[in-house]
Amino acid sequence: MNADPQKSMEAYLAALRRQLRDLMDEDVREIVEEIHAHILDRTSGDSSPEMLADTLAALGSPQQLALRYHTDELVQRAQLTRSPALLFRTLLRWAALSVGGMAVFMLSGIGYCIGGMLFGMAFLKAFFPRQAGLSIEYTQGHLSSAGFGAGSGPHTGHDPIGLWLIPICLVLGSAILFLTFRLGMWSLRWFAHPRRQPALVAVEE
């Protein structure tokens, strides 16, 4: 903590402004001004470095505080729009701030990739039915090779699913994308709010 309270406060607000850079300029200005006013009110009777340190500690670090604004803002927008892209961007932002965020971001990335690949497979099967899908080969009555994917030429094996692969991939891909989305939303709410920063603390009588 800087010994000069004014400089400490300015450094805190500057850091908060940087952390909020993804929001709209007008929103950032309002948030920073409100936090500035809060700090001035809190320290109006005692402007010592210790009082300022207590005030800033009660607000949390600029990263934590910005994360709450981001989370509230982006989770709300993601809930309203149901946009996986928006949620993914929120998780990316969170991943830059914590290990938990990074883990959820990576899991979500894997989920979106698998979901996207299944959709891609449905597309390929629809337009290139002989090059994409399951391929199972038997040699003298025994399974000799099995594969799933798409190649440049027609596969030589037997495809037991055929065109049923299209609805299967679409349903499975949708389910994985949906579950990935739900996982992301749930993680944001769970990690970013109540446990790490309980909103209210009971005071003993």
Add this chain to the structure above:
Amino acid sequence: MNGTPNSPDIDAAEKWEVQLRKGTLELAILASLWNEPLYGLEILRNLESGSRLVVVEGTVYPLLTRLRSLGLLASEWVESDSGHPRKYYCLTDAGRSRALALSRVWLRFAGSMASVLTPLGDVARPEPILTKEPA
């Protein structure tokens, strides 16, 4: 049967109460604005003085912003004698309606729970079960 909770029970109670707090902070803020517009620090002090609850400051301002973006609160910057402007919040019609709806649910729920808990009698009376301070 003596009702001294053991450690896992206390942990479970703490987790449960965190969820309760999360769900009730919105109502607490809306209720504190029922009579008059207040700025952030006044809301915090209002909650602290009017209840056994202390609000973690860093959670309130983002929540105020969210409630405003939901149309439940309106805000206005007002010049103050202290030399800097303050952002005052007041309930919108939608906010009043939400506060009433939430408070009715809460009162009904609390009344029902009080009846359900009657058999526990004095054993259940408030030893403060919360021990964790915010980080």
